[in-house]
Amino acid sequence: MLTKRVPVDSVSLSSILGVCAKGERDIGLCHGLSCNAQGKQMHTMSIKLGFDRDLHLCNSLLDMYAKIGDMDSAEMVFVNLNKHSNVSWNIMIAGYGNRCNSEKAAEYLHRMQCDGYEPDDVTYINMLTACVKSGWGFYNQIADHREAIELFRKMQFQCQHPDRTTLAIILSSCAELRLLEVGKEVHAAAQKFGFYDDVYVASSLINMYSKCGKMELCEHVFSKLPELDIVCWNSMLTGFSINALEQDALSLFKQMRSLGFYPSEFSFATIVSSCAKISSLFQGQL
Incomplete structure (x- = not known):
């Protein structure tokens, strides 16, 4: 298009930004340049062509930067937007979630609500995903399990x-x-x-x-x-142990061994604890 001097519009640029957002792992190098470099070229071109205020194109820029992990550039685009949409906020929340930064994702959720935007089902999914990728993340760090449950109920209400x-x-x-x-x-x-x-x-x-x-x-x-997998066996062993059902834990451990499942370190630690609780030296030595 550029060689033939065909006018480039915001839709064309958005499409190319979508390709750049896939990254080198999916599509390889883009004519000798990294997708990051190509994306930045598209960003420069969008400014030169006067599309820097086009919300749809700016959301494509946000998405591209977020998916390649360049959140500093995404922040720059976001801050310079004269208006936002739910899509803009959701991209930023997802971007920080993918970088395992649930606190920053939660900050954007809070700012989104303070600015009068109503979170939608995508917002809730992105926020919960951010929590998981951060090792249970913001909600568990502050023990705010009730808010997590409320988010889940909102998701259900919106048929997500x-x-x-x-x-x-x-x-x-x-x-x-x-x-x-x-x-x-x-x-x-x-x-x-x-x-x-x-x-x-x-x-x-x-x-x-x-x-x-x-x-x-x-x-x-x-x-x-x-x-069954070892995680399910361990969950049952832990359940019996925390409910003071030590003999049931020992029976389950024997059943697990008889079915060919090799105990993990967690399995051994749990069952040794059960042996200690019932003062069973014989069982512990087995």
């Missing part, structure tokens, strides 16, 4: 389907707050959206039910899984 990560986060919050009834609601949502045999969600359910003192429900979840 949760993924396995979202379900695990909320179940963790339910476990910490001992919110059995809310946990059961999340369990129902997990089944509704097809996660009834997902071992990742199952281990979170077992953790939640065990902390609520409902080991019979843990065993129900455990028994319904078509395949």
